[in-house]
Amino acid sequence: MKVLIRGAGVAGLTLAHELAARGADVTVVEKRGEIAGNASWQAGGMLAPWCERESAEEAVLTLGRGAADWWDAALPGHVCRRGTLVLAPARDTGEFDRFGRRTSGFRQLDAGEIATLEPALAGRFGRGLFFAGEAHLDPRKALLALRDKLLGVGVRIEFGHRSGYADVEVDCTGIADRRSELRGVRGEMLVLQTAEISLARPVRLLHPRIPVYVVPRSANLFMVGATMIECDAAGPITARSTMELLGAAYALHPAFGEAELVETGVGVRPAFADNLPRVERDGRNIRINGLYRHGFLLAPAMAGQAADMILGNPAAKEFALEAHR
Template sequence: MPLSPSSFAILGAGLMGRLLAVELARQGHRVDIHDAGSPAAEGSAATVAAAMLAPLAESAITEPGVVRMGHHALARWPQLLAPLAEPVFFQQAGTLIVWHRQDTAEAQRLTRQLEANQHTVPELPRLEKLDSDGLAQAEPTLAHRFAQGLYLSGEGQLDNRQLLAALVVEMQRLGVRAHWHSPQSPDTFSPGAPGQPDWVLDCRGLGAKSQWSALRGVRGEVVRIHAPDVTLQRPTRLVHPRYPIYIAPKQDHLFVIGATEIESDDLSPASVRSTLELLSAAYAVHPGFAEGRILELATQCRPTLPDNLPAIRQTQPGVLEINGLYRHGFMIAPAMLDVTLEVLNTGQSQLSQRFDLALNLAPATVPATSAAALA
């Protein structure tokens, strides 16, 4: 049964907070969103991301449930982007994986792993093995640079910063009341009490660590380069035993390049060593990066739970906490959105079972004041 008109306080205006604010406001609910930062989302992991939608490629380092969430997102993102007033770059041209000859053994191991994962999640498109001619046809700019590759059809990407900005515009258009530079915690609210929201949705990522002590930060480092001499047509990954990288081409020869994962919540600038490795690997994929211009070298920490899997939990009636998206934020956010909406509408979620998502709900999932409205 659809959720009756309610009021929501959303804590954290990163990717999940903005998606929830827009969808709930579109359904006719009153929404207030609170964030410690500004509309630029400078404190959000979503700002420093390649925003790749690559469930099969990511299956090498995550569980089948997350892979299914990523497959779900490939169909959902176009639906979520279509109503936005501002354009957002979205591409679904697949993923290319390449390697140098000395890394063939590592590439063969990865290929076997991806093929096994396709049997586990059969709805995924099958990978295609490319020889040098097939590689040249799929990505002409890499012709004669690599002898072999893998093509993962159907995978995609979007522009993370365009999306975050478009969601702010949409929140304004839909009447969401945004409270910037206004950090809040669930303890500030009493859901269901007079003058209080019916629901509090905590999407603060690492900002929720005082409430969710198991959270930890996993540091990532990303470089944004403008390289007019490089014309990659789709996200490309380089197999390497020490520093595998991804290169995500955005619009106007802008490339987002990343690789590193460090078990740390350190937000200091990138080290010289990791920067050299990142740029050297990018140059090894395409020497045109040598003449590119470094626009930004950014670091950020992704909110991660002990099992590296996302979770939704309810600590008290009327309070839902959505967290632990790790490195898969854009790939799984639509699935997390849809599960959250199911919980709000029905008190449970069938989708969460399909995604093997940890869903820990308190016995009373509906605030006392809104129970009658939902009956």
């Protein structure tokens, strides 16, 4: 079975991994000159299905709860399983209570337990929610490691445009697949660097208008994101978003006020009206799209469904549709 995958973001590379593991002959084509710069490259890398349930359908939890295991098996050593900590300023206790009502899989923490979990935040917050079953990874390291693994098992990754026969072609191009029912959701992020604070896990800081997350990475780096703006324009980050994200980081800990701003980024995430992904087939053409803000969380499940569909599981199409009703 020869399969051509268009798009080397997280959807395309996870599908290539699934297909190669099952014996398919796979070629991935990426129109960019490198595996960088797309929405996947700008992602937070949080594998947090229970937290995402706060604003997402049950399908996101159902399909995403196996993501950490998939990434751990595919790329041993890249997944950090230290959970997610959710906090809110004292003035936003209403948001904190609402988040707890809409989610599950957590235990409540008091100020002392927060300090034990994250010593840098001692004395700053009186209540927290700890989602111990969640995880995170560095998206950029994961994408590059997945690329290297695929090349090592014979998957071809080509840049530019390629034509030629394949038994199946799969479109994983995200927002570049300009179907009318897709919309763009712009996410903006910052990367800060400081040695004055250390965090062991992603921290979500709730706010009624701009809830944000701070994700620790190596070399004293912290990714702060992300806005959700109904817009399909890329372009540079806005001054307003920069100030809001910096303000949120400062609210989490004043040490971020002295951090170096080493990077800003914008990614446009593809979404359908229900914010749920789809695997669709039209003859020998298949599409995986609409991963919205859940790329690394839901790509493994979507890749598994698409691989079943491509390689002849007769129930695959029915399952893929049933999961998103």
